[in-house]
Amino acid sequence: MRAKHLVFFWVLCLACHITVADIFEPVHLGCKCLRVTSQFIRLAKYERVEIFPAGLACKKMEIIITLKDGAKVCVSPTARWVQNLLRMLHERQ
Structure with a gap:
């Protein structure tokens, strides 16, 4: 009887862990950018540039520039x- 309880406990813990992981690291199903801008952003403000090619999740290429102040801009x-x-x-490259 105790073995059943132990197995149930571990399955429950695993299920909770997976649920919590999904809350904090959501799977992106779709486009990341709701709006884009064509406004010029100076290179000195860039922290990082991310390029997401068109694919199954989003039909268009997306480019996200993370600024040094932490803001993310879709261009x-x-x-x-x-x-x-x-x-x-x-x-x-």
């Missing part, structure tokens, strides 16, 4: 300055 991949930025990043 339009069709903006001329963004295309120049992508070209520059590609040449660096």
Whole structure:
């Protein structure tokens, strides 16, 4: 009888752990950017640039620039300055 209780306890703990992990690390099903901007952002303000190609979750390419103050900005991949930025990043690699 105790073995059943122990197994049930471990299964319950595992289920709770998975549920909590899903709350804090959600799976992104869909596009990350609700709005995009074409407004120029100076390179000096960049902390990181993330590029998400079009795929099953989101039909369009998404580019997210994290600024040094922690703000995240979704930029339009069709903006001329963004295309120049992508070209520059590609040449660096």
